[in-house]
């Protein structure tokens with residue numbers, strides 16, 4: 483009887499791992515150190531199997547010489563970590579509606595735009611949480627034209643965000659009343675978010691470390707960049723910080739994930755302590 487080979491042998495050599503991770507870093511800003519060897523190996527084995535390449539070498543040649551970028555996108559989709567859920571680290575959403583937006587609109591007139599950028603979006607739980615917070619907990623929502631933009635490098639999660647179907651685990655932190663108001667139950671136990679919410683967010687595929695992708699993001703008032711910088715090295719973090727700096731209006735805010743800090747990488751922002759959260763702010767006087 484033929485049995486499936488059980489082998490823990492890595493599919494790439496030490497030297498190829500280095501070559502591959504350097505290539506992947508250049509394309510995404512994501513840094514894999516030696517501790518991620520097993521993870522990278524497993525994902526590469528999947529892509530080699532899916533493309534029918536004979537081995538890693540053949541796969542890597544095909545990847546670098548493809549003309550349409552399709553396999554690179556598949557590879558990125560398989561290498562990213564997309565963990566997220568509704569109302570994650572919601573003290574920052576509290577800070578948004580209790581403090582940040584009031585400062586933002588102090589410099590605006592009724593009817594002006596308020597632009598919020600959630601990057602990375604992953605499967606959409608974060609930008610939709612922001613939309614729900616604004617609808618439910620920001621009294622001045624009707625005085626302004628709200629734009630919620632949301633981006634990710636992974637095309638698969640962006641599609642899932644726009645499909646808007648969520649597991650019970652993903653919505654577990656949502657107050658029941660919001661779940662009933664903005665979602666409908668699916669036959670299999672999942673939850674479908676309302677089309678109005680899907681249409682309230684503009685999704686786009688961008689690489690935060692690629693200037694060509696980020697330069698069209700300007701006049702942003704608040705950026706949520708949570709649980710992305712942990713995958714970057716210091717250089718990618720610096721590039722990301724500069725991209726967000728350029729995107730923000732003077733006085734605009736950045737909310738980072740709880741384990742992420744800008745202090746080491748950038749002197750561009752001021753740290754502001756609000757009762758709900760600590761956030762970074764582009765100084766008002768920087769009218770560049």
Ligand SMILES: C[S@@+](CC[C@H](N)C(=O)[O-])C[C@H]1O[C@@H](n2cnc3c(N)ncnc32)[C@H](O)[C@@H]1O
Nearest residue numbers: 510562565566602604634635636689690708709
């Ligand atoms: C752990 S999720 C964070 C989602 C959400 N912000 C949260 O905190 O719940 C990380 C996301 O970063 C995205 N990502 C990784 N590198 C990126 C890059 N260079 N530019 C944009 N998004 C990237 C991944 O595709 C993944 O969906």
